[in-house]
Amino acid sequence: MCGVHLLVNSTGKGGEYIQAMMEACMHRGPDHSSWMEVAQGVYLAANRLKTLDLRDQANQPLVNEEEEAYLSWNGFLYNYQELKNELLVDGVLFESTSDGEVLLRWLIQKGREGVKRLQGMYAFAFVHKKKNQIILGRDPLGVKSLYFTEQKEGFACSSEIRCLLRTDLVPKKLHQEQFSPYFYLRHVLPGATFIRGIQELLPGELKTWNLKGECLDIRKIPLENPAPKPALTEDGFEEIMMDAVLKHIHADVPIGLILSGGADSTLLYQLWYRQTGRVLPTFTIGFQDAYRKKFKDADFASKLVASQRSFHQEVIISPDWFLETWPAYIRDLDHPVGDSASYLTWALARKAKDSVKILVSGAGADELFGGYNRHLAYKKYLHHPVFWNGVAANSNRIPFVGKSFQRFLSGIHPSPQRTFMNFASLSDLPDSLANTLESRYTPGEQPFKNALKWDRTVYLVHDLLKIHDNACMAHGIEGRVPFLDWQVVDWSLSLGEMETRNAAPKFWIKSLLKREGLTGFARRKKFGFGLPIKEWLLDHAGFRNRVLSSVLDLGIQYPEIVPEEWSLLVQRPERYIASHFLLLFNLCVLADWIKENQL
Known part of the structure; x- marks a missing residue:
């Protein structure tokens, strides 16, 4: 992936600000970083993680020959070959084999109307000087994020909140109204952030400004799939899943898989291995022996790859290791989400960065197929x-x-x-x-x-996808989610209400697993991806003190904005370990993030 940054500023500090934004995001694009003033007072920058076409020709920001159009973007276009072929027929020439250049030239040729033809995960900032346009876009499924701020001193957008804070355009002021949503949802309201004055582009939003930073137009990008739909049968589902796996496990760099041993990641691995005969590097979270009976991901994952000469690594998480690495995790956390899966993904990516540059996960399957x-x-x-x-x-x-x-x-x-x-x-x-x-x-x-x-538009976007992107990109790794391939999503949406309601949880996924001879994995009981929080709170004094002290600090620092129904919890958190251990951990994340960012 990459870091995207755009700034409209006429104070004379634009060059200083855009460089500060870019430097704050080096982890997202460790392979190349660059910035330029594309028009008077308009600056564009990018941090690039090279995954397709590793040559310098594909470096960002991208610019056309006439130096009229510029692009900084983050993502992966699933249908870039199809779009490129269409442009070639129109006489467009290419200097690279990257999907980024396809996006640049597609936007030049097709404009805002052409955005609906893009299929992929993306967030982009496109500047067209001749048309006096700045266009920001985010994919309709919300896989990638883009934050922006509109202030008197200027307009700016970036892949991460911390980069916008480096401009001095936005005061570091906590958006306290987001406390209540966080207590119940584990995240802020859609479009909001914990920093007052910074917003997030909503999934499928396409917004246009002029070169002065004045907003001109807001449109919705439709989730369209013009390709013929395979039959709503097991064979049809296998066809689209196989296509999604082959598209997403495609790059010019090594790719690995987060393997939980659950139905979703198991199916991705099995389809890839059956089609190609090649093993993928796999990474799994494991816990100490005392917790393995309940948290069985590592055992199931090992069983799946045991018969193959695979590159499989298990990352063992103990309470002591958690306490040792927690400060680094909080430093890497761009925006808090109360989900321990965020820390686990961060720990996996920390290990995986030594051998891969892309990590595939099974995110999205539960939201599509009722899991x-x-x-x-x-x-x-x-x-x-x-x-x-x-x-x-x-x-x-x-x-x-x-x-x-x-x-x-x-x-x-x-x-x-x-x-x-x-x-x-x-x-x-x-x-x-x-x-x-x-x-x-x-x-x-x-x-x-x-x-x-x-679940698909709220929980998936603002929890699972956000933590997957943040945790992976903290270590310079791109995250991919084949279940959110547009053809797979479109296929699931074609199922009728009663067909969907009457089906067993993730019926289609588990049916394919059974066809593959993996019935044991299909029958595995659903178990969430997370830390043994309750067990550690009860068993480990250091972990318990770490969590409860942070909750107490939050209650002391912000007593007036803690929801009234939770006031006793932040005053006497030890009483709520059995009943609200998840909330206690979530508040620890929020409290430590606020302290780290000096809010």
Whole structure:
């Protein structure tokens, strides 16, 4: 991947600011960095991680021969060969074999209308001097991020928040209204950040400014797949998955796979190996013997590759190693997300950087094919919503209710969409936050598909994809997600409401695994990718003190903006280890990030 930076500034400090932005992002593009003033007061910079065409001709920022159009971008175009062939027919000549040059020349030829033809993960800043345009775009699935700020002193965008803070355009002021969403969702509201004055381009947004930094136009990039859809059968699904795997595991540098031993990453590895006969370097998280019985990723991953002469590495995480590396992780964290999978991905990338420059993961499969426990709970609710609303209204009269069933009943609300949002949150949403979020929830007669869309557009974008990108790029590694290939997403969206609702969790993925003779992996119980937080809080004094002290500090520093319902938790966190261990860890992340960034 790469770091993207653009600045419109006429204070005379533009050159100084753009260099500071670029230098703050060297980790994203360790292979080459460069900046230029593309027009008076308009600056563009890039940090490049070389993955396709390693020659200097593909270095960024890219510029055409007439020096009228410029591009800094981050991503990978899945259909770049198709777009290039179309441009060749039109007489366009190319100097490199990179997808970046294809994007530059495509935007020159096709403009904003042509963006809908791009299929891939991308975030770009495109400047066309002759047309007096600055165009920022982000892919419709939100795989890659782009942040921006609009101030009196100038306009700027970057791949990372820390780079914008290096310009002095934005005061380092904590956006305290984002505390409440973080307590429930583990992240800020879509489009927001924890820094007041810095926003994030939303997935599928295409925004145009003039060269003075004045916003002219905002459009939505559609998720379009003009290719014929394979049949909605196992054979059809295998066809699109095989194509996605071969497209995403394609580069001019070594590629590895995060292998959890779960259904998703196992299928990616198996399809690649069956088609090519070549092993991929694989990386798995493991824990000490005391926790391996419950956290079985390492055992399943080892079993999958045992019969192959593979390059498989297991990264063992202990509480002591966690405490040793935690300060480095917090320094690398551009924006906090309360998910321990972020730390684990960071640890894997830290190991993988010695042998690969791209890491593939199975992210996105659960959101497309209903793989989470909350999806099962919501199916149960949708079968008899009137009945369950009645039971929930009288739940205080039901004796001996287990914790999971109690959580199920507490989340039920007269509004079906509010019910699923509760299921998808750490705790039931307060009315004020729920009312804000409901405007983003798709209503209609496909309640289960709408629930999957909520997970795909909120949780996946603002949690999983953000932590995958941040954790990998901290070590100069590109992250790729084959399940979010546009053909795979389009295929899943073609499934009907009842077909999707009645299917077993990740039915299509597990069906292919069984066809591959991997029934044991298909039947493996769903288990999240995360640290043994509760166990460490109970068993390890150092880890417990680290987490609880940070939570206490947060409560002391920001007592007025901690949601009222959590005020006791930040005052006496030790009392909540059993019931709210995930929230305790998430608040530790936030508190330590605030302290590290001196907010």
